[in-house]
Amino acid sequence: MNADVLIVGGGPVGLLLACELKLAGVDPLVLEAAAGQERITRSLGMRSLNARTLHTLGLRGLVEPLAEAQWALFDELRAGREPAEGDIVDGLVYMLKQGMSGGHFSGLPLIGEAGNRVPEMLMLKQHQLERVLAEHAAGLGVEVRSGCRVAEIADEGDGVVATLADGRVVRAGYLVGCDGGRSLVRKQSGIPFTGTSATMTGRTAVAELADPGALTSSLRAPGGLVNLSLVPGEVATIEFDGGPAERDAPVTAEEMQASIRRASATDAVVLSLETGIRYSDNTRHAETYRQGRILLAGDAAHVHSPIGGQGLNLGLQDAANLGWKLALVVRGQAPERLLDTYTAERHPVAARVLRNTRAQVALMRPGPQVDALREVLSEALELPETRAHFIAMANGTDIDYAPDTPHSLVGRFVPDWELVGRFVPDREIEGSGSEGVDSEGVGWVRESLGDGRGLLLDLAGSPETRAAVKGRGDHVRVVAGAVDQVDAAAVLVRPDGYVAWAGTQAGLAEALYAWFGAG
The missing domain is CATH 3.40.30.120 (Glutaredoxin)
Incomplete structure (x- = not known):
């Protein structure tokens, strides 16, 4: 197997990168280790696509199929709920249709102005996003191989070699690691990954509760956070306990029940658990996104707390920034120094996201001091200028790749003139x-x-x-x-x-x- 560019990891970031490369006339090969249940498990929870990501995906005509997937999901959610005054699903649907949802900052809502011409946020499951991107990739002729685990990589100077777990060898001109926070590509490339260790443990599970009506969502629960997802059966907790001692062992019904009880101070009973995951606020950042012919994108380059929903968007923006640049270099139409602009532009953006996600975690800790701080910030968010600043930060619409350039347009996303x-x-x-x-x-x-x-x-x-x-x-x-x-x-x-x-x-x-x- 040979390719112009080898992409390790076939999640949303890897798929979008492959599409951008193919669109620019380069042949990528995507190797995805997971298959079947692994891919389903990582789709737990809702994913939000923010304004800048929708602007980017809109360039390729992908917003319409993603919006269709979102509304199909919401139709399912509404069909399974009893009509109620002030229903959270109906309220969210209204805000999304009006283009008013600007996301949230540590649970504090960021509500924008109504009447945007294009959606400013979409909410869906990760497998829905992957399906749309996979269909786009297939339409372009991108080759994606599932169940292919990379065991070793090597930069040989004039190309890159990847050895698969089954012994097969793949050669390419460049290799991009889109293989997640515990990236093998990053580790074997020797790129330092520095930051701060976990202070919290998050759990999300599909579970059956003995009395679902007795448990309610609360950002300020006695022991942390409890959230009943819009998706029936999904429940999440966050505890500020120093981080999970074990990441890979299966989450059990007993563990989830104990976590819900500690966080909520209730006697909740979990009858059964279908699947579950753990996560934390471990926050780390690759010192560079490129080492020779090896590059990083998405969680392979940066990890942080999922609070605020910025990680997926950050990775998709990495892919959009890198794809066309790498294609020009691979085709010999631009010098390799163009690739240096990838780290130069994207590293500061991720650093800012890591900063604001650390702040969001701090604002979720229980206690009267944090309660007071949240009240003060809520008052500040009533000011139009402050609210606009936070909406732009949460949605990536304030990104400026050339802040020192005299012309105000340069470095900013093109207005939709x-x-x-x-x-x-x-x-x-x-x-x-x-x-x-x-x-x-x-x-x-x-x-x-x-x-x-x-x-x-x-x-x-x-x-x-x-x-x-x-x-x-x-x-x-x-x-x-x-x-x-x-x-x-x-x-x-x-x-x-x-x-x-x-x-x-x-x-x-x-x-x-x-x-x-x-x-």
């Missing part, structure tokens, strides 16, 4: 003589990024601007049109949706070379 005016087909740039077509209401800018190429927006109708991309048509698309109130004659957008450059003709050639190579 509506382009009107003249659309310029790629064939005109290649000198075919076509004059293009006139069209009113060309559409939204982000829709022009669907094929995985970069995008040069010609906002001034300049032939010189459009000619600058000649020879790069396979990885930069040109669109000309008008956008209201944009202080730039042209805008260069990367395949991941972030603005690489904005201005007049001066500097465009340099920006194209820096981000897309010599052409």
Whole structure:
């Protein structure tokens, strides 16, 4: 088996990365160790996709099938519940449909403004997300092999070799570890993984309670946290006990019952337990995301408490940032130094998430001092500026990859402008003589990024601007049109949706070379 890029781990991060590579003309091979029950177990609990992740997935047309999966799940949840005034499911459905849910910060709700054009949050199970991404991957022709456990990796300088548990050998130009917090790829690559040890133990299980109505969700339970999931039968606890002594042994009904009783100070009885997992707030960060031809993404690069639901989103954003860059390098269209921007851009983003998840854990500890602190923060969140700051932080919409660049657009995710005016087909740039077509209401800018190429927006109708991309048509698309109130004659957008450059003709050639190579 050989591939351009070997991806170890076929969860959401590995699948999205594989899709981005394939879209850019590179052949990845995904090796996933788990199969069957293992994949089902890791789907315990609800997963939330935040605003920036939905913006990113929207570039590839994936929001609609994910939204369909979400509403199918909520239909199931509502079908199994008795109608009740103030029902939590109905309330959540309303907020999601209005685009008002900005997530939460340590259980304190972050409610945004209603009326967004696209969803700002989706909630679903991990297996639903994986199914949509797997279908997208299959449509692109990505090869995914389940039940393939990697035992050893080696960077040989001109390529990477992976040896599977059954003795088979796979060779590739590059290898990306998307294999979770206890990543074999990270460990064998020698990348340091530093941080802080666990202070809490979380458990989530599918369990049958003797009296389900006697137990209620509480963020401020006497011994920690108790949460009855929207999914019938799922129950979660968090105890601030220094972390789990054992991570891998099966969770038993007796263990879950004891945890519920300690956390809630009730006499809850667990009759049976179908499956369960343990987790903690162990918080660690890889010092670099790249060592030679080996790279890390997702939990392999950073682990933290799941409180706040940012980990999955952080990993998916890693994949979007890395995919197009690695593809250009593999194809020989850009120098290897482009890969250095992956760590440079994503490491600070993860560091900030690790900081705010540590803060969220601190805010969940029981006790009157923390109660008072939560009351003070709740008051602060009533202020529009404070609430907007926390919503942006929780959703990744405040990310700026180029904070020291003079132009305010550069380094930020491209606004979803509506382009009107003249659309310029790629064939005109290649000198075919076509004059293009006139069209009113060309559409939204982000829709022009669907094929995985970069995008040069010609906002001034300049032939010189459009000619600058000649020879790069396979990885930069040109669109000309008008956008209201944009202080730039042209805008260069990367395949991941972030603005690489904005201005007049001066500097465009340099920006194209820096981000897309010599052409």
